[in-house]
Amino acid sequence: MTEARERAVAAFRELRGGPPDGVAVAPGRVNLIGEHVDYEDGFVLPVAIDRSLAIAFRRRSDRSVVVASLERDETSFDLDRLERRPGHWAELVKGVASGRAGWDGVVASDVSIGAGLSSSAALAVAALLVDAAVSGRPWEPLEAARAARRAEAEWTGVGCGIMDPLAIVSGREGCALLVDCRSLEVRPVPLPDGAVVVVLDTGTRRELAASAYEARRDECRAAAEALGVAALRDASLELLAARGAGLAPATFRRARHVVSENARTLEAVRAGAPAFGRLLDASHASLRDDFEVSSPALDRIVQLARRRPECFGARMTGAGFGGCAVALVRAGEAEGFAEAVAGAYSRATGLPGAAYPCRASAGARVEAL
Ligand code: GLA
Numbered sequence: 001m002t003e004a005r006e007r008a009v010a011a012f013r014e015l016r017g018g019p020p021d022g023v024a025v026a027p028g029r030v031n032l033i034g035e036h037v038d039y040e041d042g043f044v045l046p047v048a049i050d051r052s053l054a055i056a057f058r059r060r061s062d063r064s065v066v067v068a069s070l071e072r073d074e075t076s077f078d079l080d081r082l083e084r085r086p087g088h089w090a091e092l093v094k095g096v097a098s099g100r101a102g103w104d105g106v107v108a109s110d111v112s113i114g115a116g117l118s119s120s121a122a123l124a125v126a127a128l129l130v131d132a133a134v135s136g137r138p139w140e141p142l143e144a145a146r147a148a149r150r151a152e153a154e155w156t157g158v159g160c161g162i163m164d165p166l167a168i169v170s171g172r173e174g175c176a177l178l179v180d181c182r183s184l185e186v187r188p189v190p191l192p193d194g195a196v197v198v199v200l201d202t203g204t205r206r207e208l209a210a211s212a213y214e215a216r217r218d219e220c221r222a223a224a225e226a227l228g229v230a231a232l233r234d235a236s237l238e239l240l241a242a243r244g245a246g247l248a249p250a251t252f253r254r255a256r257h258v259v260s261e262n263a264r265t266l267e268a269v270r271a272g273a274p275a276f277g278r279l280l281d282a283s284h285a286s287l288r289d290d291f292e293v294s295s296p297a298l299d300r301i302v303q304l305a306r307r308r309p310e311c312f313g314a315r316m317t318g319a320g321f322g323g324c325a326v327a328l329v330r331a332g333e334a335e336g337f338a339e340a341v342a343g344a345y346s347r348a349t350g351l352p353g354a355a356y357p358c359r360a361s362a363g364a365r366v367e368a369l
Pocket of ligand 1: 036160163
């Protein structure tokens with residue numbers, strides 16, 4: 001398949017009758033471990049992947065933004081009169097606009113929508129890159145990650161954590177990124193020797209995820225308050241045992257997930273592939289049983305992945321309730337693994353599963369043509 005970047009540039013030439021000034025490329029991300037902890041100031045370990053969203057763009061002399069998507073429709077807006085259109089894909093493009101300069105753009109994406117690979121954060125970050133380029137502003141990755149998160153909350157009503165945009169702006173070839181979601185420090189960490197990352201797509205998309213996501217966040221807030229800590233990042237299993245007796249049973253389990261997941265993430269950074277794989281397995285169990293954000297399809301694909309001898313471990317990734325899982329697999333065997341798991345999953349469920357190895361890739365950037 002032609003990459004998003006090439007498709008966006010080719011479509012731009014065709015639609016706009018000339019070359020773009022440049023193309024903004026923002027990778028998707030897959031989180032290896034550290035799930036549902038970013039909004040409690042925890043530690044996460046995502047990788048930027050070699051599937052990305054691209055916007056080919058050209059500065060306009062007026063104050064309009066005209067943006068077409070190869071996957072969705074074309075839309076335009078006036079920078080001086082931003083009107084809301086709830087549910088429309090380009091709300092994030094409006095949400096990140098600084099209002100300094102207008103542009104024409106064409107969007108193409110290799111990141112599946114709603115699959116837990118951060119397609120929406122990739123769109124917000126790519127639009128921020130375009131906005132910075134056409135208005136001649138320097139690129140400040142951390143500022144951009146914050147702005148993307150703000151736009152998502154204000155323009156789509158989803159109160160996400162900082163992990164997704166921060167992973168997208170910080171990607172590094174061959175590395176995962178250990179993010180301290182309190183200090184926002186990002187440390188590139190090489191992937192375990194002899195292992196590659198494989199994304200397993202269940203073909204199901206999360207429904208009602210936004211309300212469940214909010215509910216989990218609220219439970220975590222309530223737990224932190226009851227435990228007397230600023231965020232669950234500051235709690236330990238000992239503290240939970242000592243002070244958690246008054247918590248509702250579900251709230252107790254949510255807190256136990258966050259506390260144990262933070263410990264697993266920090267352990268994973270030091271682990272070789274086999275130990276890393278066991279941590280992935282434990283993370284999945286905790287997300288399924290304590291945090292209750294997995295789904296039958298996710299449980300199934302994870303189970304099928306683990307049956308393969310070349311698999312070190314696997315778990316659901318992202319917000320959950322559908323979408324993708326991630327597996328750590330012996331290098332050199334990832335293609336065969338992906339094919340076998342996707343086939344077994346489709347036969348078992350009748351759903352169109354897919355699986356593909358991913359390379360850890362560079363972060364969001366503008367490329368000249
Ligand atoms: C979504 C959010 C992230 C994070 C994950 C769960 O992807 O956007 O901020 O909370 O869910 O780890």
